[in-house]
Amino acid sequence: MIMKTFSLNFNLIYFQYLFLLALFTFYSTIGSTQKIPIPSDPIGDIVCELVHCGQGVCKVSNETLLGFDCECNPGWKKIPIGPFTYPACVIPNCTVNFQCDGSASPPPPPAPVVPPPGCEFVWCGDGTCVANGTGHICQCPEGTWNLLDTPELACFKACYLGGDCKSKGFGAPEKSDTASSLKYSVTCKYCTFNNFWANVLTQKLINSKE
Structure with a gap:
């Protein structure tokens, strides 16, 4: 109410x-x-x-x-x-x-x-x-x-x-791997294909060390 x-x-x-x-x-x-x-x-x-x-x-x-x-x-x-x-x-x-x-x-x-x-x-x-x-x-x-x-x-x-x-369909958006991948694609919208995957792999390495 x-x-x-x-x-x-x-x-x-x-x-x-x-x-x-x-x-x-x-x-x-x-x-x-x-x-x-x-x-x-x-x-x-x-x-x-x-x-x-x-x-x-x-x-x-x-x-x-x-x-x-x-x-x-x-x-x-x-x-x-x-x-x-x-x-x-x-x-x-x-x-x-x-x-x-x-x-x-x-x-x-x-x-x-x-x-x-x-x-x-x-x-x-x-x-x-x-x-x-x-x-x-x-x-x-x-x-x-x-x-x-x-x-x-x-x-x-x-x-x-x-x-x-x-x-009823209302609620805070849930974080997911899909959202993370979209973040990379937006960030690297104007990057070359190789640079895009280099950034993704770098982030994976950083996450694995945490």
């Missing part, structure tokens, strides 16, 4: 603030001019183009104050923040505890006034959103990893996820 208060509240509140600010600016623009034609559903038509629903799809909705809602894909859910709910589907639908390690989180860095293009309304968990062309990646600090090992998803610590999460 997700705890109501956790170390990432600052980031979530910041994104909610940006979202509400965007809506306020939109209404102010429409109210200040008569030349802009008002669509039948401005929030649904315009905001859905800006909102990143994570593992969900943005749908026009008359049942929310925002005029839209994120319909989560199977296995995902939204984050409750007190009486509110962060609209994006960014949390696995299983037991999650952001205070599992019992340590106080470091203070977050000052939030930029305007997020970089591609990172609007993106939640990266313990990571940092980095614009990547028209999209984004979540850059994870040491000790965390991207959910499902997918760069676009939030960065989690292993202890955040309960035992039922692993049975």
Whole structure:
């Protein structure tokens, strides 16, 4: 069960603030001019183009104050923040505890006034959103990893996820010989064939002496 208060509240509140600010600016623009034609559903038509629903799809909705809602894909859910709910589907639908390690989180860095293009309304968990062309990646600090090992998803610590999460396909990536071999192939992407195997054999010798 997700705890109501956790170390990432600052980031979530910041994104909610940006979202509400965007809506306020939109209404102010429409109210200040008569030349802009008002669509039948401005929030649904315009905001859905800006909102990143994570593992969900943005749908026009008359049942929310925002005029839209994120319909989560199977296995995902939204984050409750007190009486509110962060609209994006960014949390696995299983037991999650952001205070599992019992340590106080470091203070977050000052939030930029305007997020970089591609990172609007993106939640990266313990990571940092980095614009990547028209999209984004979540850059994870040491000790965390991207959910499902997918760069676009939030960065989690292993202890955040309960035992039922692993049975649903969520969990820290396991180290294997395959991962090690991929490391060599990436490192030596531009090496000659002989140099590649020389590096592999050298590493084998080092490991055998340990």
